[in-house]
Each structure stands twice: as structure tokens, then as C-alpha cells.
Amino acid sequence: MGGTKYRMREFAQYMAGVLNIPTDGGLKNLTKRSQRYAMYKVGPVLAVSHGIGIPSMTTLLQEVIKLLAYAKVANPIVFRLGTSGGLGIPAGSVVVSSWGLNGNLEKTHNIPILGKTRKFPSILDTRLSQEVHSLADPSDEFQTFLGGTMGADDFYRGQGRLDGPFCDYTEQDKLAYLTKLSEMGVRNIEMEAPALAAMLTEAGVRGGVVCVTFLDRLQGDQVTPSKATLTDWQNRPMILIGRYIEKYLKK
Ligand SMILES: O=P(O)(O)O[C@@H]1C[C@H](O)[C@@H](CO)O1
Numbered sequence: 327m328g329g330t331k332y333r334m335r336e337f338a339q340y341m342a343g344v345l346n347i348p349t350d351g352g353l354k355n356l357t358k359r360s361q362r363y364a365m366y367k368v369g370p371v372l373a374v375s376h377g378i379g380i381p382s383m384t385t386l387l388q389e390v391i392k393l394l395a396y397a398k399v400a401n402p403i404v405f406r407l408g409t410s411g412g413l414g415i416p417a418g419s420v421v422v423s424s425w426g427l428n429g430n431l432e433k434t435h436n437i438p439i440l441g442k443t444r445k446f447p448s449i450l451d452t453r454l455s456q457e458v459h460s461l462a463d464p465s466d467e468f469q470t471f472l473g474g475t476m477g478a479d480d481f482y483r484g485q486g487r488l489d490g491p492f493c494d495y496t497e498q499d500k501l502a503y504l505t506k507l508s509e510m511g512v513r514n515i516e517m518e519a520p521a522l523a524a525m526l527t528e529a530g531v532r533g534g535v536v537c538v539t540f541l542d543r544l545q546g547d548q549v550t551p552s553k554a555t556l557t558d559w560q561n562r563p564m565i566l567i568g569r570y571i572e573k574y575l576k577k
């Protein structure tokens with residue numbers, strides 16, 4: 327899974343190459359007339375876009391969990407291949423998440439259910455994340471880190487930015503917050519990880535989150551690399567996940 331339809335199509339195409347599966351007739355968007363998400367299937371790999379943020383992602387994830395159950399899929403593994411802002415690591419690096427943190431700095435996904443807020447632990451499969459991290463190669467053109475991922479409910483103030491339309495705290499406040507996150511072991515900030523971790527844990531499905539970083543948030547707020555560079559960097563999580571899937575299928 328990943329945020330955009332484009333990235334998921336690229337991922338499906340990439341996996342077709344890795345697994346040597348012909349796509350002569352072209353890849354088909356299996357959601358047909360749905361305009362919300364896109365879904366492609368290449369061999370045993372399903373690639374689905376989930377939009378921006380937790381409500382969009384968890385809606386899609388629950389549809390996929392139902393689909394996998396109806397299809398009687400044994401031992402599925404779910405990965406999110408995303409983009410994020412890094413903390414103290416070079417832009418373009420990849421982060422394999424070891425846990426998710428919410429905007430209140432709790433390792434839980436909090437959601438009101440029947441009028442009461444319930445908290446679900448944002449745990450990720452340690453062995454899986456370590457294994458994916460171990461597939462990074464010294465010859466890769468990017469560095470790969472293992473660490474915590476903060477999933478915010480907002481791109482701007484929710485991620486401590488000062489480049490949004492509302493700015494009611496100072497640069498000092500922002501840096502104190504980002505430094506605190508960094509000291510807690512957070513390596514990147516995106517908008518889905520704690521919910522994905524919690525929902526997969528509740529479902530008993532193994533999964534992971536692998537995101538490229540578009541900038542170092544300790545250096546600034548604006549995403550400045552060119553569109554071409556960002557498009558290229560988005561492929562980096564695919565490289566690690568492609569290696570994992572190839573290895574897994576050979577076992
Ligand atoms: O997978 P994507 O690139 O959508 O992940 C991040 C987190 C949000 O969904 C979005 C914010 O720009 O990008």
C-alpha cells in the first residue's frame with residue numbers, strides 16, 4: 327500500500343520485473359469504476375493506493391483485510407511504501423519503521439468508538455522490520471535507517487511546520503518538539519504509521535512501513551527537491567520491499 331495511485335502502479339510494474347511476470351496486456355486497475363483508490367495485482371502481490379492520512383488509509387486497509395479473508399489468503403504481509411519527513415537524516419534516506427507514535431507522543435492509535443476514545447497499541451513486527459532493514463545494501467545510492475515513525479493527523483501544525491496558513495508557535499517551539507521526537511527514537515514523520523501498526527496487530531496480520539524521506543525536518547519545512555528527484559526517490563522503498571518479496575517467495 328502507498329498513498330498515490332501512480333506509485334502503486336509503478337510498484338506493480340516494478341514487482342512484475344522482479345518476479346519475471348509478463349504484463350503484456352498492460353496492468354489493469356482492478357477497482358474498475360472506483361475513483362477513490364487503485365488496485366493492481368501481479369502474481370501474489372496486490373498493490374493498492376490509500377490516499378492521505380489515517381481515515382483514508384484505515385478505510386482502505388479494512389476493505390483489504392476483508393478481501394484477504396474472503397479470498398482465504400494464508401499469512402498475508404502488508405507493507406506501506408510511503409513518503410515522509412526525516413529527523414536528523416539526509417533527505418532521500420529510507421526509514422524502516424520499528425513502531426508508530428501518534429501526535430500525542432503515545433505508541434497507540436486512538437479512535438473514538440461509540441462515543442469513547444479507545445487506544446490500540448501501535449506495534450510493528452520486530453523481526454519483519456529488522457529483516458527488511460537488513461536487505462539494505464552498502465552499494466545502494468541511499469542510506470536506510472531503522473527507527474520510530476510519527477504519524478500525524480495533519481501535514482502542517484500536526485507535524486510542527488511553520489510554512490502552513492496557521493502559525494501560532496515559534497521556531498524555537500518547533501525545534502524543541504522535533505528534537506524531543508528525535509530523542510525518543512523517531513526517525514521520520516508521515517501520516518499513517520501508528521494506525522496501520524495498530525490495525526494490523528489487531529487483525530493478527532504481519533506488516534511494516536517503509537518510507538523515503540523528502541527532507542530533514544531539523545533543517546526546514548519546505549519540500550524543495552525537483553519533481554523528478556521526488557519521483558525517483560519514491561521508488562527507493564520499492565527496492566527494499568522488492569528484495570524482501572523475492573527472498574520470501576524463494577523460501
Ligand atoms: O504514501 P504517501 O506519500 O501518501 O505518504 C505521506 C503521508 C501522507 O499520506 C502524505 C502527505 O503528503 O504523504
Ligand SMILES: O=c1cc[nH]c(=O)[nH]1
Nearest residue numbers: 409410411515516517
Ligand atoms: O514532511 C513530510 C513529507 C511527506 N509526507 C509527510 O507527511 N511529511
